[in-house]
Amino acid sequence: MNKEKKFFKEPLTDTQLLMTIAIGIFFVMYLLAMAILRGGFLHPQQIFDMLNDNASLIIVSCGLTIVMIGGGIDISVGAVTSLVVMSCVLYLNKGGNIFVSILLALGIGLAFGLVHGYLISYLEIQPFIVTLAGMFFARGLTTILSVNPQKVDHEAFAALRGVKIEIPWLGYYAKNGNLIPGTVELGVVIALVCLLTVFVLLTWLKPGRNFYAMGGNQQSALMLGINVKRTRFLSYVICGLLSGISGYVFMMHTGAGNATNAAGMEMNAIASSIIGGTLLTGGVGNVIGTLFGTLILTTIKKIIVSSALNKPWWQSITTGGMLCFFILLQSIVLWVRAKLRAKKKK
């Protein structure tokens, strides 16, 4: 006990370590891409485009990270996103109000979150089955609403879509010598706001810390006086709400509703979280890591596209490989850490 090593700072918690690894890998990958593949990677707009295209994914990934920290899972997020898009598109096309459409999006997401949370937390049904049913239900409803794709035809919305934030210094020179500033869509701003909010929630707010406690050791959390049922319920409600927001952002990006929207988004969100250092068993996770998880996934896709491995199947295979790598990495890192601790204790 007296032979405490002198640390400059506290050794990283599991959460922080996995997140750091993720961030590190992202930068390494991107820098390598810049060096070897050059091309689009040299333009800052590449990163902005990555954010633009994945704003909705980032949002649902945040929601999923929360649920996973609490030890659960939600595979309905993609389907709910798609349902929100279709509903809002149809509503706006009937001449609806922008504000109401936003409320509609939030409402749908919230509704799913409430039902999931109730069934999982209070009726103690397995999360996989409940959210699987939710996924089926949402996808089914989407096609019931409209089998065919629908474009948004709404003035105010078009204006909203057009909102782009310009970033003056980071741009690229077009052929005629003009500096075209980098642009970032409104959706990205929303995504970053959501990200920040969730970060604050998880780091500094009581409900957020309760998620970690619940995921770390449910029994202990109960004994420590945390209302576990309510905490679990809350995690699914927030995830649902974020799915709603993600749907709206998705609609802003694509401008249309389609039955196949956001297909596979849930698995990408889970992958982002895992790559970013969220443990499936719960108790460990960080939205900053998740953000980088998403960026890593997208970067891989872009690398594949730019490189010689341009055949359509390589994308998924490398994503799968990356996922495998990170899952094993998680497993090994934690196992090694546990062994080191055990040695120290003896």
Added chain:
Amino acid sequence: MKDKFKRIFKGGLGQLTIPIIAIVLLVIFNLIRDPSFFSIGISHNNDGNIVLAGNLISIINGASELAILAMGMTLVTAACGGQDISVGAAAAIAGSAFVKILKASSAITWPTVIAAFLFACVVAMLFGTFNGTLVSVFKIQPMIATLILYTCGRSIAYWINGGATPTVSSPIINALGSFIPGIPVPTPVIIVIVVALVFKLVFQLTSLELFTQSVGINGSAARLNGINSTFIKLLSFIILGVCVAVAGCIGVSRLGLINHETLLLDVEMDAILAVAIGGNNLGGGKFKISGSIIGAYVIQMLTITLYAMKVSSTDVKAYKAIVIIILVVIGSPVIKSKFEKLTRKLRSNKQRVPAKGAE
């Protein structure tokens, strides 16, 4: 035999209660709606053979791949306490491997088909070993371990055939996918029966059932009795791999082509549902293969019933979801205990005399 009968009579059907009730309800529902729904007719199919036809036949036929996958999924669920969400993608891989060998051979004869099938089996078992190792050695949750193959499996299938969706036309393949000339029962149905019999045989000739259930119910006790849990879990994934190969080959034979995108798309969800409807505990333990088989037919019957009610194929999902929710809510521990408390109250009040030093 009399013993068995007495047991069923006294103790109810046990695990098989829910799936059998579900089937009975669906059957009654359909008969009310349309008395001729289940009529079986005899007609001639395209090749001029005499075959059985009708809704009932198409239900049983259409559920074949699902039933086979559900059987393998039951074993994995029982041993590992989790589900394999990659079976659809893995079936696409197996189907692609099957087609690749067929395409590579000069002529399609029975031996080539068998060789192709065996190749598909080996490939599927290899991927099963991959998943199984992640779960049994690295102790990763099954759902997450199989997420990897789910993500990239179909792309691997795509890659196997070099980016094409090759077709295979041959009377043998056709026979496998629909009818063998002279046999009025669809071939896939026969294959299901064969696979079920193989399972029964395996359970008869080995102690797999006992060991799997022990590992799933109480891993610690299983270990203390000398059972190698790692091996059992790995084995369950390998057996699922064989089922995947069979299902994939059937799928290919039906259409005469392999489309990696659409072959058995989303079948994993249905397979998991079939296992759950079959009364098996998704958290592992005691299992009944027959339950999952019935569960598969329940799902198929539900789907066909909805189609018959003019629900479009895309909308079916929503209705399925509602049925799932109802089933799991009924089966949830909270509801079950509330139900038990109610029945206990309604029964006679027999006081249990507390005795010291238990009996």
Added chain:
Amino acid sequence: MQDNALLQMRKINKVFPGVKALSEVDFTLRKGEIHALMGENGAGKSTLIKVLTGVYQMDGGEITVDGEKIVIRSPQDAQNNGISTVYQEITLCPNLTVAENMYIGREENVFVRRRYYEKKADKILTELGIPARSTQQLGSCSLAVQQMVAIARAVDMKCKVLILDEPTSSLDDKEVNLLFNLMRDLKSQGVGIIFVTHFLEQVYEVCDRITVLRNGELVGEYLTEELPQVELVAKMIGKDLDELSNLGEMEEKTEVDSEVFYEAQSLSSSDALPFDFKIHKGEVNGFTGLLGSGRSESVRAIFGADKVTGGHVRIKGEDVKITRPIDAMKHGIGYLAEDRKRDGIIADLSVRENIILALQVMKGFFKPISRSEAEAFADEYIDVLNIKTASRETPIGSLSGGNQQKVILARWLLTHPDYLILDEPTRGIDVGTKLEIQKLVLKLAEEGVSVTFISSEVEEMLRTCSRLIVMRDRHIVGELKGADLNQAQVMKTIAGGESENEG
């Protein structure tokens, strides 16, 4: 109502289906007192604690704190009444920091002021002398420190009554001292501490009073200085001699001098300190000692149930390597585990399947025991052991504890082992059957089977064993045979006998 009585529990009753866990138990705790609660397995210690902490609801009796009658329906209620508990299993979250573990679940407002709590935590940690930083991840601290953090949390919540449930089980001497200093500190502040433990020396080192429970009843409350160790041990495990005299004559046991069946030198495992052991063919030996003395850990090491870390084993003179249960089984060793729920029964499987399990594993994967054979085996043992079950197909989980035990016993008997280890085989079984099992053990020994018999009831072991190994605090402290095999000698050795083996 005593003057400085902090906590009073009167006539507490608690019944579970088929078992009376607590019967009219009284317990009193005074301010600034460290009070030991002792008793063997099934005595009712943990039930009493769980009633006090709101995990169980009592069926009768009353509890008063500071003179006021209170009702405890949940852990929260207990907390609100100033009763805090630190359990043996760490009930904190290892993935959170020390500071968070101290304050989570009771922060004042929604916004968690981390710096503020970390500073507060550091202050308490230094005050109490706990070697940890508030920003450390709890999982990186040793178990001892984790325990102390749990105590720190309780202390910070201004608890009146602090319950420590087996806090020293995984601590070394230095850490135990640290803990005791902390306890004495709290005592001087007027906190009442209930110390649940089985380590005798520790009780005598730090406790003011001792309450002993046995079979769900109160044996008595004593001042530590007035109760010699031997008497304490007698009160905990002594049996009513009247009850036993009706059970028949004890068999004459001859000295066994046949060949050695099993021999181990410096055998150690992840949970057992290195020890030497040997047993002869047809010999019945026992391990005795209080709960937690290391008996189960030792036999588990023999069976390979825990991770074996060292040692030299010989069976029938030949060197063997036993690292897993299947190795032991292949060499003819069987093991009936102490915790049948966790390590013994496969709850959802039938009686028949549970009985044939071990034999099936030994026969291998490809030689399944046929249904008719299995039914015959099951019927045989249901008859021989008088197992009360609706049928052989009944799931074992629905049998009573005693009958479950018989099924597991049948399982191992079916494998016809050369050496059978029975860890608490008679726990929860009626008196008549206990005798049958003892007779069975003797019969096995006659047939040449070696048996190791562990029981909390010394009398049982005296009736069956020809040699008794006494353990205390994980070390072997004595070996009794022949004339030494009597209650008095056993108690003496447990309480403070000479060490024959330095562990």
